Amino acid sequence: MKNATFCGNFTLAPGSFTISSKDSSLDLKIKPDLKALDTDLTIDPLKHTFLFSIKKTCDKSGAAAQLDYNSENNQPVLTVFPRIAVKNVLSTGKVVVKSFKGLPLIQLQTQCGKVTLRQFYNPEEGKTRCGAFYNFGSVGPLCCLSVGVAGTFKALNIPNEAYFYTKATVKGIETAIILSKEEEQLGAEARLVAPFRNNYRAATSLKCVDKKVSGLFGLGFRCPDCGASANVSVNTETEVKAIVSIPLHKYVRGTTVALSASVPKVDAKVLETKPQVGVSLSFE
Structure with missing residues (x-):
């Protein structure tokens, strides 16, 4: 059995904590409830590290600024979310400053009617x-x-x-x-997502780059009564993967078990027969 995981989230009045396990390693995260201060704090007592984040938003313009700090790498990160609205023009974005020695990461979007830049x-x-x-x-x-x-x-x-x-x-x-x-390579890609029958969806993508064709095919189903879902995807360059999620709310509230299986490599001629099987259990 590979890729077996366990994850549990517990919410209490002072905050919450998460316990997870993967590949025989235990992970513990403690999060005090600091929403009243617009602050997030995640403490890892096993690694003796913490993540700190505080975000402030302007009520008039909607612009915001966020400061993050990771004690593991001792690096603060400042993120600014500008927002400017003038008549029918709306500009939003994100500016991430990790160091003042060079230019920051900049992401901007301006929408004017039906045009988006x-x-x-x-x-x-x-x-x-x-x-x-x-x-x-x-x-x-x-x-x-x-x-x-x-x-x-x-x-x-x-x-x-x-x-x-x-x-x-x-x-x-x-x-x-x-x-x-x-x-210097020309490429073309066609994507298609279509619902068929009840609660089924199919998706496909065909891509051709430099006369080399690759494809991605998927099929999904979700039961409206119990919430169980099943998804199968085939990537002609990497793998075949299947995931089945089964809610156990009838027995344990907020609990879901997921079963997954994948074949690592798929191409036109070779299909490796060494599947990887995994089990994931999560609850709140």
């Missing part, structure tokens, strides 16, 4: 991603039709990565098409 900068990659999206709404039999273009820049020149994106819903079926150019 997005910008993302990651200092670790040194790349800037920009995108523009337009939502057409309903057009004939198509619902939620939208298109978008995006690019990744290392400098102010032609982007080394470019994307064209469109998605729509037709009679409850969600479809999406993505055309891309990554590292």
Whole structure:
């Protein structure tokens, strides 16, 4: 038996604590209730470490700032959530400052009517991603039709990565098409998510990059009466995986058991016959 896990969450008046076990190792987390102070504190008595977080929000603008500190790496992180609303234009974002020696991580989004502009900068990659999206709404039999273009820049020149994106819903079926150019390679991807029968959903994704085709296929079911669910996914490049979740609320309140099995590698010719089986038990 591999990947066997156990997790229990207990809530008391002063706070809560979580006990979990995986691969014969025990993990204990204690969280005092500090919501009145807009503060989160997680203490790990076994590792002698703690996580501290405090967040303050402006009631008028909705902008916020959050300070996090991890005693394990002794690194504070400041996150600013700007929010500016002017008539029908709304700008939101996230700025993460880990050090004042370089530029921070920047994620911004501006929405004006049906147009959405997005910008993302990651200092670790040194790349800037920009995108523009337009939502057409309903057009004939198509619902939620939208298109978008995006690019990744290392400098102010032609982007080394470019994307064209469109998605729509037709009679409850969600479809999406993505055309891309990554590292001088052209690619195309088609995605489809469709409900069929009662409580069943199927999803598929086909991607072609440099004449190499890969696929992801999935099937899910959820019982509306007992809440049990089953999901099977097949990735032609990595694995076949199945997960079954069975609520045990009838016997123990807030308890769920999950069974999982996976075959590590799948391709057109080889299917390794060394499945990994796991059991997970969680309760609150």
